[in-house]
Amino acid sequence: MEGTTADMEKMKHSSTESAPKELFVLAQQKEDTSEKISGPSRTFFQDARRTFFKNKFAVLSVILLIIIIIMSFVGPTMNDHGIDDQDLARAKMPARVPVLENLPIPGFEGVLRDEFKGSNVEEATNNAYSRYDNQKDFIDIEVLSEGDGSKNSAEVRATYRVYEAKGMEDEYFWLGTDSLGRDQWTRLWEGTKVSLLIAFIAALISLVIGVAYGGIAGYYGGKVDDVLMRILEVLVGIPSLVVILLMMLVLDPGITSIVIALTITGWTGMARIVRGEVMKLKNQEFVLAARTLGQSNKRIIIKHLLPNISGIIIINTMFTIPDAIFFEAFLSFIGLGITPPQASLGTLINTGFDNIMLYPYMLWFPAIMISVIMIAFNLIGDGLRDAFDPKMHK
Amino acid sequence: MSKLLEVKDLRVSFHTYNGEVQAVRGVNFHVNKGETLAIVGESGSGKSVTTSAIMGLLPKPQAEIKSGQILFEGEDLVKKSNKEMQKIRGADISMVFQDPMTSLNPTMKVGNQIMEGLIKHQGLSRTEARKKAVELLDQVGIPHPEVRINQYPHQFSGGMRQRVVIAIALACNPKLLIADEPTTALDVTIQAQILELMKDIQKQTESAIIFITHDLGVVANVADRVAVMYAGKIVEMGTVDDIFYDPRHPYTWGLLGSMPTLDSEEEELYAIPGSPPDMLNPPKGDAFAPRNKFALEIDLVKEPPMFQISDTHYAATWLLHEHAPKIEPPASVKKRMEGFAKTGGKA
């Protein structure tokens, strides 16, 4: 203890010397400010919004999605090609965009380009010619390796100026054309519109049914809850994939059928979540207090329950939408969804796969589109989940 | 009496999103072999941070020991590497946490959780460790230890779990046991049992205990000495008698005054107004001044040093300065101090 004591003695003396006598009087009691809340007060939703807008990825996703939605309406009108303007003479044209075609970025110059092999340069060149319609005048050959006569030792890179070869120097298909000569730009935006439409409608219907079902079960509880939950258990036991496939077989293919097939199973998740939340909330003090004060069921539901579960409903919906987009694409891909000449992202990707080896751009554009949309929705969903989580509010 | 642990001018800061939070601002204390030191204070006063620093368990990138020494048997723990600290933790210094419901691994048998430390620190074989674990469970008062050892934490009640946590902490006969509010989460009757257990164990093992609590009732029951913490500093330190019969710091008066007792029905509790300061921007002068009825002008300008009152008793308040006006504790607190004197310190 000696050390500490000595230290303290020292401290005592040094401080005494520098402490002016006149300050040793009781201080004036000031208004106590320690209970003041620093910072402005915000409602929960203001906090949630603030947290959400701080999430750069989520905000970027929202902006991207808004652009995509606007473009899905505006895009098809930006050129004069219709969604089903077939013309085999201009089938499988590569993408060509004004301005971009003159820049050294591959992909939008309106040419087909590939490497060809042969035992010598001549053979390789001939392979290229036969591949590109024998339009020798419009094919540029660049020799990559001379070869020594053995099999596939020579390699040339051939660039086929398709637009010139077909006498369409003034045409621009921004994203190229498909195997029936239809403009991909137009079809891509139309397809995006259809896919988004299906997803939004399906998500909305699932939301309404799910919230109503789960809300009733949770709020009334008891026998009502028992019966509703038994039914739900049976429905949940049936794999939704099976139900969707069966429904698609029975119904005529089209937007309505896909929406029906998706909603018939899609609402159960929402119903379970809403029921759980309502069950939890209705026994909490503020609801009990409202009831004690004689508020009607309707008022309690609207004023107290809905605002508190709205966060979880919005989050859940944000994850239903990409699910629906995926299922639409999946169904169209396996031939059970949207049928030609209508386009959706699924049918476009399906067509793309048929041509993946020679015209991969037919796959890349719709594939990029669906990926961007899915990632954006998931990031927004994640952002909202954080935003509605009080722990994340800083 | 020799010093087992000595903390010198410890300063710990947390780097947060909003800036540097000075959680501990120059703390000095020591613990003698075999004694119990209680650290008392409101939540956020820095008592848990202090013990985390001793254990070397401060959350890594955020927390930083700005300065100071933690001498354990003469060796500075602040300078030790994580590997070296692992050898000390659980062996020489161990810890009991606040919430027994969550401080045990839910998917590991209770026995294995006790044996882990024994195998690691004492190099026992599994069979030996198992035997020791059964003994430990028996020692902390768990019936049928040979059955209980194979059970999972969820099969134990809260009080029983805290006994298991204590058994884990005692496994390697630590020289220092840190108990961080070990009874706060428990029912009152269970609290008393756990406190009795800890006292018994201390008698048997002669290990020193740092007992962190915000409950002065508990302090009177178990501690030899008391350190009162406020806003990252120790404001008063002394023996239990010093603190309960002769408190000098207005904050200690407040703590004693706000403690309900059986015979206090007719008088008002002396409550401390306001809440602890924001440690992001600690106030100038004495951190307690804004809540202090007896604050002097100098409190607003200059931090008070530690004044020594007796060999064992120190307090950091300008009221102890020779120029300070003579100020008596509030009447209700005074009455309470007299009450303690009559009942012998037991609240």
Next chain:
Amino acid sequence: MVRYVLRRVVYMLITLFIIATLSFFLMKMLPGSPLNAEDKLSEEQKQIVLEKYGLNDPVPVQYVNYLAGLVKGDLGISFAFSNTPVTDILMDRIGPSAQLGAQALVVGTILGVLLGLIAAVFHNGFLDYTSTIIAVIGTSIPNFVFAGILQYFFASELQWFPVALWGDFKHTVLPTMALMIFPMATAARFVRTEMVEVMGSNYIKTARAKGIGEVGIVFKHGLRNALIPLITVIGPMAVSLMTGSMVIEQIFAIPGIGEQFVNSVIMNDYPTIMGTTLLFAALFVAIILIIDLLYGLIDPRIRIGGNNS
């Protein structure tokens, strides 16, 4: 415990019965028969064919026969491949699908757990962000898009693997990778979240206070607790493998059940469609049951029918 399992099995059979009934009557609503419009058959020949498929009986009789067949594992006879029982077709094709599914599930889960673990251990560090980005992309981008990328770059351009078809192990690499993306990303996200939570929990503090080293903390105390809830996402993973098998097998021309299903849809081969649907349903329901039982076995807190309160 035994009673619980029995009850669950009964529920499972009821679910399957509902699905069988549902699909039977739905199929009855559809036009289409084993008769091909192109085949010029006489009325007499048509009758013989219909008789063979039992399609001349009244619907209730057909239904009973169908259910009786199901009990014996008889799923009827394919319309498209005459004289071939659906069960045989499925048995023929289950091999490749099962192999791909198993490979994707095992490799995907292991990689996902590793990714999630790395992310959690280096919480908020560079590796965490990298692994989170991989996980977001993996759960968002449809597996057929992945299949396209893999097929184009690794088969068509780089020629490291065959473009399609079924053969040796090399043929399974690309489809397995395409299928495993979703389980991997799901596991990674899940393990990261769980692990971050577990590492912040009090019992980890207790373990640290015992002097356990970081490796022991992460693997012995952390990972085990973070992995148990992972069982709950096996359900969604299985669904993704089933939908995946349909598109991935189609893209890589793999003679599996999924490819068979898509072809049956194109050929209006209803008995095969129903058989496949039932198989998927049975698999799914069985997986859910196994998950529940497994969870009870692994997590000591919810040992089913245990003697604790």
